[in-house]
Amino acid sequence: xxxxxxxxxxxxxxxxxxxxxxxxxxxxxxxxxxxxxxxxxxxxxxxxxxxxxxxxxxxxxxxxxxxxxxxxxxxxxxxxxxxxxxxxxxxxxxxxxxxxxxxxxxxxxxxxxxx
Amino acid sequence: xxxxxxxxxxxxxxxxxxxxxxxxxxxxxxxxxxxxxxxxxxxxxxxxxxxxxxxxxxxxxxxxxxxxxxxxxxxxxxxxxxxxxxxxxxxxxxxxxxxxxxxxxxxxxxxxxx
Numbered sequence: 001x002x003x004x005x006x007x008x009x010x011x012x013x014x015x016x017x018x019x020x021x022x023x024x025x026x027x028x029x030x031x032x033x034x035x036x037x038x039x040x041x042x043x044x045x046x047x048x049x050x051x052x053x054x055x056x057x058x059x060x061x062x063x064x065x066x067x068x069x070x071x072x073x074x075x076x077x078x079x080x081x082x083x084x085x086x087x088x089x090x091x092x093x094x095x096x097x098x099x100x101x102x103x104x105x106x107x108x109x110x111x112x113x114x115x
Numbered sequence: 116x117x118x119x120x121x122x123x124x125x126x127x128x129x130x131x132x133x134x135x136x137x138x139x140x141x142x143x144x145x146x147x148x149x150x151x152x153x154x155x156x157x158x159x160x161x162x163x164x165x166x167x168x169x170x171x172x173x174x175x176x177x178x179x180x181x182x183x184x185x186x187x188x189x190x191x192x193x194x195x196x197x198x199x200x201x202x203x204x205x206x207x208x209x210x211x212x213x214x215x216x217x218x219x220x221x222x223x224x225x226x227x228x229x
Contacts, residue, residue: 004157006157009155033215035217042222043203043222043223044220044222045205045207045218045220047217047218050217091157091158095215097215100212101146101163101165101209101212101213101214101215102148102160102163102173103148103158103160103218104160105150105157105158105159106157107155107156107157108157
C-alpha cells in the first residue's frame with residue numbers, strides 16, 4: 001500500500017515571499033503520478049500541479065513548481081511570489097499507474113499568506 | 116469545465132437515521148469516488164465506481180454503502196448514522212480507468228450526526 005506524508009501541518013509566509021511545502025511518499029511501484037491539490041476556504045479542491053514519475057523534468061505551472069526526487073521519494077511544492085489568494089490547505093496525493101485511478105492523500109498543510 | 120455537484124453543503128442528522136448524500140457530474144466521466152475529510156487525517160477513500168452498477172470498496176467502507184444507477188450520479192448511503200461519521204464528505208469524478216488524469220471534486224457536504 002502507498003502512503004503519503006506531509007510533515008508540516010501549518011505554515012505561514014509574508015506576501016510576495018517564496019514558500020516550499022514538503023511531501024514524501026512510500027511505494028514499491030515504478031510508474032505513478034503525483035499531484036498537489038489546493039483547498040481554499042470555499043472547500044473546492046483545485047489541482048495545482050501534476051507530475052508523471054517517468055518524467056525527469058520537474059513540472060511547473062506559473063508561480064508553482066515542484067522538486068521531484070524519485071530516488072528519495074520526495075515531491076515538494078514551491079510557491080513563488082506568494083499571494084493572499086494562495087491561503088489554503090494543500091494536499092499532496094499519489095496515484096499508482098496500474099489503472100485503479102485512486103488518489104492517496106497526505107494529511108495536508110495549512111498555508112497562510114500574511115499581508 | 117467539469118462540474119461535480121453535491122446536493123447539500125451542510126446536513127444535520129440524528130444518530131440511527133439513514134442518510135443519503137448525492138453527487139452528480141456533468142461531463143460523462145466513468146470514474147466516481149467518495150472521500151471523507153477529517154482534520155489531521157487528510158482525505159480517505161470510502162468507495163469508488165468505474166461504471167454504472169459497479170462499486171469497489173476503498174480504505175474505510177465500514178458503515179457506508181453506495182449506489183450508481185446512472186453514469187452521472189453516485190450516491191453515498193449511511194445505513195444507520197453514528198456520531199463518528201460526522202465529517203466532511205467529498206465526491207469526485209475522473210475520465211476513465213487507465214487515464215490517470217486528475218480528479219474533479221465537488222464542494223463537499225459537511226455532515227453532523229447528533
